[in-house]
Amino acid sequence: MESTTDRRLLDTGDPDPVDPDGARRANRLEHDPWRVLRIQSEFVAGFDAMSDVAAAVTVFGSARTTPDSPEYALGVELGGALAAAGYAVITGGGPGAMEAANRGAAQAGGRSIGLGIELPFEQSLNEWVDLGVNFRYFFARKTMFVKYAQAFVCLPGGFGTMDELFEALTLVQTKKVTRFPIVLLGADYWQGLLDWITGTLVPAGTVSQSDVALLHVTDSVAETVEIITRAGAHIEASTR
Numbered sequence: 001m002e003s004t005t006d007r008r009l010l011d012t013g014d015p016d017p018v019d020p021d022g023a024r025r026a027n028r029l030e031h032d033p034w035r036v037l038r039i040q041s042e043f044v045a046g047f048d049a050m051s052d053v054a055a056a057v058t059v060f061g062s063a064r065t066t067p068d069s070p071e072y073a074l075g076v077e078l079g080g081a082l083a084a085a086g087y088a089v090i091t092g093g094g095p096g097a098m099e100a101a102n103r104g105a106a107q108a109g110g111r112s113i114g115l116g117i118e119l120p121f122e123q124s125l126n127e128w129v130d131l132g133v134n135f136r137y138f139f140a141r142k143t144m145f146v147k148y149a150q151a152f153v154c155l156p157g158g159f160g161t162m163d164e165l166f167e168a169l170t171l172v173q174t175k176k177v178t179r180f181p182i183v184l185l186g187a188d189y190w191q192g193l194l195d196w197i198t199g200t201l202v203p204a205g206t207v208s209q210s211d212v213a214l215l216h217v218t219d220s221v222a223e224t225v226e227i228i229t230r231a232g233a234h235i236e237a238s239t240r
């Protein structure tokens with residue numbers, strides 16, 4: 001399997017049997033400080049590309065959602081409704097639910113943004129992205145998902161979607177971002193997670209009841225858009 005930039009950053013490196021600590025230190029000294037410049041350049045390029053994005057909603061969801069599935073149709077409907085309401089749609093630029101949301105936005109004449117990530121296998125941005133930025137570092141890309149959006153919507157998804165959902169929740173819970181609705185679209189898929197949070201985490205005292213209120217579960221695209229606009233995600237007339 002091919003390596004990636006993220007993997008090379010996070011690898012501790014193979015220990016040298018003769019001088020394990022010395023070799024590791026030399027490797028880190030030689031490579032890590034220079035990586036900082038590459039990381040910096042990702043932020044510069046990302047900020048530059050996204051600078052004129054007005055009101056936007058980031059949509060997460062499974063890379064494996066197939067085009068013939070109801071979840072894909074929901075993603076297309078969501079992207080269209082967000083575009084009609086004046087929001088740009090930001091996704092991870094990949095296939096599945098990301099493609100669906102980009103497609104809905106693009107077909108409705110809205111702004112369709114994809115923030116791609118380097119993966120160990122070849123992948124290009126989906127064909128419905130009209131503003132695309134490719135990242136090598138997950139953490140730089142994740143900053144863009146939050147910085148340029150006023151709300152998150154999660155379609156059914158796996159670990160990647162959970163990671164993005166819980167990062168968003170933590171940022172809202174710790175007030176790093178404010179007025180940031182998080183909508184879980186697809187009640188059958190998400191209700192179990194909400195029940196577990198309410199039935200296990202709240203009684204255990206690891207989250208508070210008010211934290212649960214940060215999450216909205218619905219099947220309705222119209223309600224999703226309504227939750228987002230009600231939360232005060234402002235749209236300038238010029239972006240419509």
Ligand SMILES: CC(C)=CCNc1ncnc2c1ncn2[C@@H]1O[C@H](COP(=O)(O)O)[C@@H](O)[C@H]1O
Nearest residue numbers: 060061062063064092093094157158159160161
């Ligand atoms: C077929 C396949 C696995 C392709 C992977 N290609 C991907 N391209 C872009 N973003 C991705 C990809 N996989 C995961 N992600 C990120 O993680 C989320 C989806 O992960 P998952 O499929 O739910 O866990 C997306 O919102 C996206 O931001």
